[in-house]
Amino acid sequence: MQYFPLFVDTQSFKVLVVGAGDVASRKLDLLSRTQAHIKVIALDVCQDTQAYVQSGRITLEQRSIKQSDIKDCDLLYLCTADTALNEQLAVLAQEQGIWANVVDNPNFCRFITPSIVDRGRLQIAISTAGAAPVYARELRARLESWLPQSISPLFDFIAERRVEVQQRLPVFKQRRVFWEQFFSRNDTRFDESTETHYQSSFTISKQRGELLLIDTTTDPKLLPIGAMPYLQKIEVTYSRLDVPFELNELLRRDASISNQFDTECIEAQLAKGESCLVFGNVDEISHLAAQFPNAKYLKPGSL
Ligand SMILES: C[C@@]1(CC(=O)O)c2cc3[nH]c(cc4nc(cc5[nH]c(cc(n2)[C@H]1CCC(=O)O)[C@@](C)(CC(=O)O)[C@@H]5CCC(=O)O)C(CC(=O)O)=C4CCC(=O)O)c(CCC(=O)O)c3CC(=O)O
Numbered sequence: 001m002q003y004f005p006l007f008v009d010t011q012s013f014k015v016l017v018v019g020a021g022d023v024a025s026r027k028l029d030l031l032s033r034t035q036a037h038i039k040v041i042a043l044d045v046c047q048d049t050q051a052y053v054q055s056g057r058i059t060l061e062q063r064s065i066k067q068s069d070i071k072d073c074d075l076l077y078l079c080t081a082d083t084a085l086n087e088q089l090a091v092l093a094q095e096q097g098i099w100a101n102v103v104d105n106p107n108f109c110r111f112i113t114p115s116i117v118d119r120g121r122l123q124i125a126i127s128t129a130g131a132a133p134v135y136a137r138e139l140r141a142r143l144e145s146w147l148p149q150s151i152s153p154l155f156d157f158i159a160e161r162r163v164e165v166q167q168r169l170p171v172f173k174q175r176r177v178f179w180e181q182f183f184s185r186n187d188t189r190f191d192e193s194t195e196t197h198y199q200s201s202f203t204i205s206k207q208r209g210e211l212l213l214i215d216t217t218t219d220p221k222l223l224p225i226g227a228m229p230y231l232q233k234i235e236v237t238y239s240r241l242d243v244p245f246e247l248n249e250l251l252r253r254d255a256s257i258s259n260q261f262d263t264e265c266i267e268a269q270l271a272k273g274e275s276c277l278v279f280g281n282v283d284e285i286s287h288l289a290a291q292f293p294n295a296k297y298l299k300p301g302s303l
């Protein structure tokens with residue numbers, strides 16, 4: 001992972017954009033939605049950028065850039081069509097610890113711009129580490145059609161109730177089950193039924209945990225999509241073998257792994273309502289499948 005995704009708080013953040021052509025304007029389309037102070041220095045200004053100036057969202061200094069301008073900012077976008085100038089200013093920024101992005105030259109980028117699905121509090125950033133921005137754009141288009149606009153007010157609703165949920169459900173795991181129930185009932189909608197789903201999710205039915213079994217002959221990449229929600233509920237993975245990277249990637253990051261287990265310990269976890277996964281060789285897994293008839297033995301095409 002050469003490029004690490006993170007989300008920056010743009011309150012009292014200062015951004016300088018050099019150049020105001022089509023590419024700068026694309027960056028400004030996204031930057032202008034933030035709370036950052038944005039200054040643009042450019043000789044010629046395209047219409048889109050001009051509109052941001054007129055609305056007062058950005059400040060513009062219409063002139064040639066000077067070396068001494070590269071100061072007092074957190075981020076710098078170099079969007080001129082002058083390669084040498086962009087590179088020279090990027091080096092200057094680097095010396096001052098200012099993060100720079102040179103639109104057409106990843107080698108001089110301290111950070112790169114992802115393709116962004118913007119749904120208010122819900123932000124999805126996609127990067128191909130510079131390999132194929134067009135693919136990032138197309139993946140965004142797919143996500144755009146999948147995520148309704150109503151998801152923005154939904155997340156405002158959720159944010160407003162977060163403290164109430166913490167107060168009413170003092171145990172961390174209860175809150176996780178609460179939100180899982182809420183999303184499974186409400187999905188991405190935000191309408192009159194959302195409040196009802198929210199209230200009804202406080203009534204948590206204590207269910208027995210789910211046992212998932214996977215043997216070493218199964219390629220995790222071939223697991224059915226239907227297995228994913230089950231894998232996401234796993235609290236602990238039991239295995240005496242190394243769990244393959246591809247399988248581990250399908251589990252929650254906070255799920256634990258243990259190589260110390262027996263049938264009693266699995267039973268105790270399930271009785272507590274916790275879901276477990278056992279990964280092992282065919283003999284071990286078949287044996288467990290016989291002992292736990294309700295277990296889900298995941299194989300390509302199963303479920
Ligand atoms: C490294 C990076 C640096 C950065 O800009 O931060 C970079 C670099 C370069 N882009 C180039 C070209 C194009 N870029 C786009 C589009 C986008 N490019 C974006 C990001 C990034 N572009 C960063 C990596 C992101 C990643 O990890 O994937 C997006 C996501 C965000 C944004 O720009 O706002 C936005 C889609 C937004 C959306 O719609 O969602 C299109 C398509 C189009 O215009 O429709 C083309 C033409 C097709 C093509 O050439 O591929 C070239 C070649 C220039 C040349 O040949 O002259 C370089 C330089 C090089 O590759 O060396």
Ligand SMILES: NC(=O)C1=CN([C@@H]2O[C@H](COP(=O)(O)OP(=O)(O)OC[C@H]3O[C@@H](n4cnc5c(N)ncnc54)[C@H](O)[C@@H]3O)[C@@H](O)[C@H]2O)C=CC1
Pocket residue numbers: 018019020021022023024041042043044045046063064065079080081082083085103104
């Ligand atoms: N247009 C596109 O889709 C893509 C373009 N690129 C590259 O990104 C760069 C920018 O592209 P465009 O926005 O289309 O270019 P553009 O030529 O439309 O805009 C360049 C901007 O930089 C300003 N500028 C140039 N020299 C300056 C200076 N000394 N001081 C202040 N401002 C100065 C110009 O006034 C103009 O506002 C180019 O190098 C281009 O090759 C990269 C990927 C895609």
